[in-house]
Amino acid sequence: MRPKLVATDLDGTLVRSDGSVSPYTADVLAKVEALGVPVVFVTGRPLRWTEEVFEHVGSHGLAVVSNGALVWDVARHRPHLERPIEPALGLEMCTLLREALPGTVFAVETLDGIGLEPEFLERHRVPEGARRAPIAELFDEPALKLLARHEELAPQEFWDAAEQVVLGRLVITWSSSTSLLEISAPGVTKASTLALLCADLGVDAADVIAFGDMPNDLPMLSWAGTSYAMADAHPTVTQAASHVAPGHDEDGVAQVLAGVFGL
Template identity: 80%
Template sequence: MSGLPRLVATDLDGTLVGADGAISDRTAAVLRAVEARGVPVVFVTGRPLRWAADVFEHVGSHGLAVVSNGAVVWDVAEERARLERPIDPALGLEVCRALRAAVPGTTYAVEDLDGIALEPEFLERYLVPEGSRRAPVEELFDRPALKLLARHEELDPQDFWSRAEVATEGRLVITWSSSTSLLEISAPGVTKASTLALLCDELGVAAADVVAFGDMPNDLPMLGWAGTAYAMANAHPDVLALAHHVAPHHDEDGVAQVLTGLFGLDEV
């Protein structure tokens, strides 16, 4: 990257957001200072829209966020999807059958802009919105989905991911960002990186002028694409190995510390 970044792309959980689930006052102030310099801050998260919206107040006046691991570009100001990249139901069900045959005990949920629908056996770790459908995946996947979730209660995340990659033969994009065995599955070619690249092309920003922050395997494509990549000190080993630099721990306002130095901001 020559000169200052022209766009900041940051993951949320484990990166910008503290262990308390909030963006600190210090980090929020730094994001505002960066935005005031005309540099967009884009949240690029695996969170579905319903969770990402909790922190949208911090994305600045441009109001753009990439959610569901790249399945959606959300226009915060206009409260609408600017781009959707969903999974075709036929392909999704084909992958579900293949994965469940190879890894018995796999359960599924599907997400769209309206919320989440889950199989009865799918044990969600977070509060499920009231009225969420519970049914076999063959009934749930009756329209395009932004993300398919696969969970296993016995395998560890790395093992589940590895076995799923073999079973599904690259037909969909599989990643994970959880400490539990929860796989996040997207449409072919859909990653944080590919959607961020589309957005940056629209904004006239080159990859070389993007600084990106992340901590988990679902951030790997984005960090590999960005001109400058920071792994958080608390990041997964694969992320630490890929990134150009290491930022302080997310509970130490690591993103804010780095941005303060990059942009020569006054400490807040």
């Protein structure tokens, strides 16, 4: 049976290595939307980076951002749903993480942008005017995402150690090539927020086809009725998905969708 909704990650999945969405992929997405099938971007990117690809969001106009912490209404340019971390819980976890893993530094993402501790070495250009302050000052309102970085521990080592500290009180995931943990509110994942969106649209999990490449995609791929790991995905993602798509630089998502929908 033909899927009723497409859910796709962006970086390493839909978006090419140069940051672009190819004309072929854009054309396929538009044709799928024209069939009445929503294509929903489900990304770990913050809002400020997701806006770069909103031109490819169809008439439904919804995107799942910051690993499920935000559903953004593109057409109305406003939040449709927010699932943030409360400051008290977030700061408690920061204290515990720093005590257990000295050298951990933090940043927070809100609708207003990113705030970083002075020692936080960001790998991407920081927006002009971004706040720099200790985490106790930055975390003064609910945050869509808490970022934890370590310059010495390997990514998997950092993640495993952090899980032993947090013990499920927040959701920790990872989608970077560096030791950067992405931390969300309790129960917030790409899957749990996508499930809420699909419930609003009257779409069952069995009717969703999903694409991803990194550990933060695992809940979504496990939830969707049909799941694809990209050819160059993280090994855990390849193991979890039911199918493998060509790589993101080969327009793998578009190739699969063209076949599934007979385009």
